[in-house]
Amino acid sequence: MNIERLTNWFRHLPTHIVLILLCALWLVPTLGLLVTSLRPVQAVNVTGWWTVLSPPIGSSEYAQQCSTCHGEEGDAIPDADLTDPEVVGDYPRSTQLLAMLEKEIDGQPHLEDNPLPDAQQAANIAVYLKRISGIDAPPRFTANNYIDALMGYRGKRTYLEDCATGEQALDLNCNISDLLNPRGMGRAMLNSLLVTIPATILPILFAAFAAYSFAWLDFRGRQFLFALLVGLQVVPLQMTLIPISRLYAQLGLNGTFWGVWLFHTGFGMPYAIYLMRNFLGSLPRDLFESAYLDGASHWTAFTRLAIPLATPAIASLAIFQFLWVWNDLLVALVFLGGTTPVLTYQISNMVTSLGAGWHLLTAAAFLSFLLPMIVFFALQRFFVRGMLAGAVKG
Ligand code: HEC
Numbered sequence: 210m211n212i213e214r215l216t217n218w219f220r221h222l223p224t225h226i227v228l229i230l231l232c233a234l235w236l237v238p239t240l241g242l243l244v245t246s247l248r249p250v251q252a253v254n255v256t257g258w259w260t261v262l263s264p265p266i267g268s269s270e271y272a273q274q275c276s277t278c279h280g281e282e283g284d285a286i287p288d289a290d291l292t293d294p295e296v297v298g299d300y301p302r303s304t305q306l307l308a309m310l311e312k313e314i315d316g317q318p319h320l321e322d323n324p325l326p327d328a329q330q331a332a333n334i335a336v337y338l339k340r341i342s343g344i345d346a347p348p349r350f351t352a353n354n355y356i357d358a359l360m361g362y363r364g365k366r367t368y369l370e371d372c373a374t375g376e377q378a379l380d381l382n383c384n385i386s387d388l389l390n391p392r393g394m395g396r397a398m399l400n401s402l403l404v405t406i407p408a409t410i411l412p413i414l415f416a417a418f419a420a421y422s423f424a425w426l427d428f429r430g431r432q433f434l435f436a437l438l439v440g441l442q443v444v445p446l447q448m449t450l451i452p453i454s455r456l457y458a459q460l461g462l463n464g465t466f467w468g469v470w471l472f473h474t475g476f477g478m479p480y481a482i483y484l485m486r487n488f489l490g491s492l493p494r495d496l497f498e499s500a501y502l503d504g505a506s507h508w509t510a511f512t513r514l515a516i517p518l519a520t521p522a523i524a525s526l527a528i529f530q531f532l533w534v535w536n537d538l539l540v541a542l543v544f545l546g547g548t549t550p551v552l553t554y555q556i557s558n559m560v561t562s563l564g565a566g567w568h569l570l571t572a573a574a575f576l577s578f579l580l581p582m583i584v585f586f587a588l589q590r591f592f593v594r595g596m597l598a599g600a601v602k603g
Pocket of ligand 1: 274278286288320
């Protein structure tokens with residue numbers, strides 16, 4: 210019995226190792242993104258996210274060369290309290306600090322027997338002194354990146370600090386209305402929702418009608434139409450961008466929500482119809498026939514039988530379509546552009562051409578996948594069932 214268990218365990222070991230490695234491969238960068246998004250910009254610019262839990266820069270040099278006299282906390286000598294910004298403020302640069310350390314105190318070298326720190330050590334110590342004296346001590350973690358990304362703020366310092374001193378960039382009001390400023394992720398999120406919700410509901414609604422008729426109505430050319438529809442799925446989206454945008458220009462739909470809704474509806478429908486037809490077609494024929502015998506119209510059969518039974522398929526379609534539209538950049542860029550920026554568009558704006566601002570990018574990325582995560586976890590029990598939708602034909 211025990212040996213059986215052991216061999217079983219060994220047989221599954223490679224699978225488990227591969228699974229753990231795969232998880233790590235995905236989770237480590239995501240964790241890095243999360244940690245970075247929560248760090249202050251000063252820290253993001255000089256050290257990697259994996260250093261968050263290591264001791265602050267210069268603390269080891271300080272402990273070696275200065276703490277014997279100045280104490281662990283830096284406040285052991287009352288005349289030279291290193292936690293006092295006025296004392297440390299006299300030596301903002303490491304060269305000034307070195308020059309001071311070279312001077313003698315009461316005829317003795319400042320450091321007595323210790324050697325003078327070299328340039329790099331002095332620089333680190335200078336950083337450390339600034340930190341303990343509170344001159345320049347960004348907190349370890351901050352929510353400022355999220356606030357700045359939501360507000361779309363790019364200033365000398367963070368949105369909150371600049372608003373507190375009244376030095377904010379001109380077109381911001383420093384109140385909740387800034388969330389709707391067109392350069393921020395807050396507004397972009399709203400736009401993305403306005404694009405995504407109708408673009409998810411519309412194709413599934415139409416596809417449900419079409420799937421029902423393909424499955425349970427008898428009309429001429431049904432097989433042919435269905436085959437055509439399945440075949441249509443191979444048309445690449447990119448190929449249709451130019452013709453459709455010319456058509457939209459004539460209809461005045463460029464730059465409107467209607468334009469994207471219609472486009473996503475058109476491209477979402479073939480697959481949705483295909484999946485739902487297979488799902489509805491696999492329901493027992495007797496069910497529908499007895500309903501018709503009892504005098505049910507097609508409408509009753511559709512609303513009372515087909516739709517409730519197809520819930521898993523509809524839910525999985527909804528997830529797929531939602532994620533696809535939410536993550537889409539191309540269609541939104543072509544038909545909405547910068548006038549009505551969506552999340553994906555705005556994220557790409559967070560980093561400037563010189564690479565500045567990627568602390569904002571990390572926060573923006575997390576904001577953008579918050580909602581898909583919620584949707585996914587809320588609907589995931591349908592997801593597994595729905596993936597099998599239409600897979601087994603009865
Ligand atoms: C041997 C003891 C000793 C060591 C080691 C030492 N200090 Fe000092 N330090 C002193 C004393 C004593 C004073 C006070 C001098 C005075 O009263 O003017 C002082 C003063 C200072 C001041 C204040 C100068 C001012 O403008 O008043 C700074 C800054 C300082 N030390 C930095 C350092 C740093 C950085 C190190 C480590 C690299 C260090 N000290 C190591 C003894 C020490």
